[in-house]
Amino acid sequence: MAEGEAVRYVPIKEARAMRGLRIAFTSGVPGAWGVAIKMILDLKGIDYIPVAQIPGAPNEELKAWTGQSSAPVLMLNDDRPRTQWSEMLVLAEQLQPEPRMIPVDEDERMALFGFCHEICGDDGLGWNVRLMLLSGEHGSGEEDDGTLLMRSRYSSPVDNNYSRNRVRQIVGAMVKRLESQAAKGSRYFMGDGLTAADIYWTAFSNLFAAMSSDLCTMPDYVRGFGKLLEVYMGEPTPQILLNHRDYIARTHFRLPITL
Known part of the structure; x- marks a missing residue:
């Protein structure tokens, strides 16, 4: 393609x-x-x-x-x-083992899967952002059939305060890791090259702030997620994470991303 x-x-x-x-x-x-x-x-x-x-x-x-x-x-x-x-x-x-997305070293492999779980897994970044955006706490209050279906599919016993705290914890840990890596001269979350950790954050970052149209095509309502999430979180996404996202997308992805 x-x-x-x-x-x-x-x-x-x-x-x-x-x-x-x-x-x-x-x-x-x-x-x-x-x-x-x-x-x-x-x-x-x-x-x-x-x-x-x-x-x-x-x-x-x-x-x-x-x-x-x-x-x-x-x-x-x-x-x-x-x-x-x-x-x-x-x-x-x-x-296809190459290029590797999972480190060969077992300690690094364990660290990568733990990091990626915090982004992708149950009770992770994506799950808690999705719970907030589907909660209806902020927004127009309109609930079409698709929203109701998504809400029933991804229901949870936790409230938005819990989700906000989880998102802040994970975002803070990612910022800390990027700062530590930058001090070592690396532009990646782990080691000196691209891993799945960089790809997952880049993919999930659209929930926080939509990529520019030259990087990723998407419906207008998806572009609105980031502004809505700022309302839920009460703070903007740290710029270091968005800079990292743009670097990974422009350096490694086939652009624009289209689905």
């Missing part, structure tokens, strides 16, 4: 009959988890067949195939569906 070219989705019925790697992306929306695995696969040169998951819709065909209706989800031949960020990352590394 050429730079900036829109993803050409294959109908799910056709994709199910194919071999190889099939992956569902949320169509037209640079969802954080989807952008991350797309960039990992593209950087590794791994071929895949994209299928569309429609935001805010039941996605019954996808559910019949993969047992669930969210995206991203990876299907390799007749193997089990992979829906979690960590199993998608591991599969990509197994299919």
